[in-house]
Amino acid sequence: MTQYVLQAEDVAIHYGGVKAVDGVSLTLTKGQIRGLIGPNGAGKSTVIDAITGRSRLTRGQISLNGEDVSALGVVERRMRGLSRSFQRTSIFGQMPVRKQVELASHKMGVKDSQADADDVLQELDLWPMRDTLADDLGYGEQRRLDLALALVGRPSVLLLDEPMAGLSVKESLDLAQHLKALTSRWEVSVLLVEHDMDVVFGISDEVTVFELGRVIASGSPAAVRADTRVREAYLGSSA
Ligand SMILES: Nc1ncnc2c1ncn2[C@@H]1O[C@H](COP(=O)(O)OP(=O)(O)O)[C@@H](O)[C@H]1O
Ligand SMILES: [Mg+2]
Incomplete structure (x- = not known):
């Protein structure tokens, strides 16, 4: 089966x-x-x-x-x-990329939220933009950040x-x-x-x-x- x-x-x-x-x-x-x-x-x-x-x-x-x-x-x-991604509604524009992915991971109850967030950022090629504010990302990168937020905790x-x-x-x-x-x-x-x-x-x-x-x-x-x-x-x- x-x-x-x-x-x-x-x-x-x-x-x-x-x-x-x-x-x-x-x-x-x-x-x-x-x-x-x-x-x-x-x-x-x-x-x-x-x-x-x-x-x-x-x-x-x-x-x-x-x-x-x-x-x-x-x-x-x-x-x-079971995770879903929302279109931009989950992004805090004035927060750096890495910080908000880490926050999302922490809210999920992940023990090592920093490692979890960093894995996700690397997987989605957002690592070079980790210190960039979400508002300063290109549109395509913002959509990858949506995806990153949905991927914390390894759904x-x-x-x-x-x-x-x-x-x-x-x-x-x-x-x-x-x-x-x-x-x-x-x-x-x-x-x-x-x-x-x-x-x-x-x-x-x-x-x-x-x-x-x-x-x-x-x-x-x-x-x-x-x-x-x-x-x-x-x-x-x-x-
Ligand atoms: N909260 C709701 N109340 C009443 N009708 C709804 C509601 N949400 C969706 N519908 C109706 O359900 C049908 C399917 O909508 P939806 O799932 O949004 O379609 P799709 O995403 O395929 O475009 C549509 O006829 C829509 O008008
Ligand atoms: Mg629809």
Whole structure:
């Protein structure tokens, strides 16, 4: 039996009559990248909120490393290795990079938070900017700092909601390479919601496609790209 790092089973989130997510199942194995795509309003962000514990499940179950965490809150899940990155909301502009990563690590209860922070900074090539104020970083570097803050305490699962938004092609590729390296070196599993199809199909081991709160296709990038329903629903006939 495969031991999934993350397993979402028959997850539903309904807001009154709106079935934002309606019976979604997906898994992550160790070090796997799963791309999650679909039109606006398909339920991608909602499913991330469901997995992190930010939104209450209408139905279904979330398991982390074999443990049912459905009844646990956001912080308890984070402490068990389920992390997400936010877009810049977590950055203190007037604090040096190293200090804020260390602070995040300390807040996580990591014993040697300095070593933890320094590992993360080195892994994401932020070490040369360790004394720079976040406000003085370039945009691409700020996004790497978002990622750094999500990586303190060595999470096993990383959930990313459009991490490439607003980045140049070069910055996106750079971030994608860092993600790929993280999955092999740190064996982090990644659920990647992203509009940039080149990135998604380029770095994902598997791709899942949502439409109207449901999974309409899931499989290897090549299989999903070739799926008639996906092409009609999302990629357009020219894809
Ligand atoms: N708090 C909420 N209350 C009511 N409807 C919501 C709420 N959050 C999301 N929705 C609805 O759920 C659907 C899925 O939204 P979302 O998960 O943000 O889609 P995506 O991230 O794929 O663009 C949309 O129809 C959206 O309007
Ligand atoms: Mg969204």
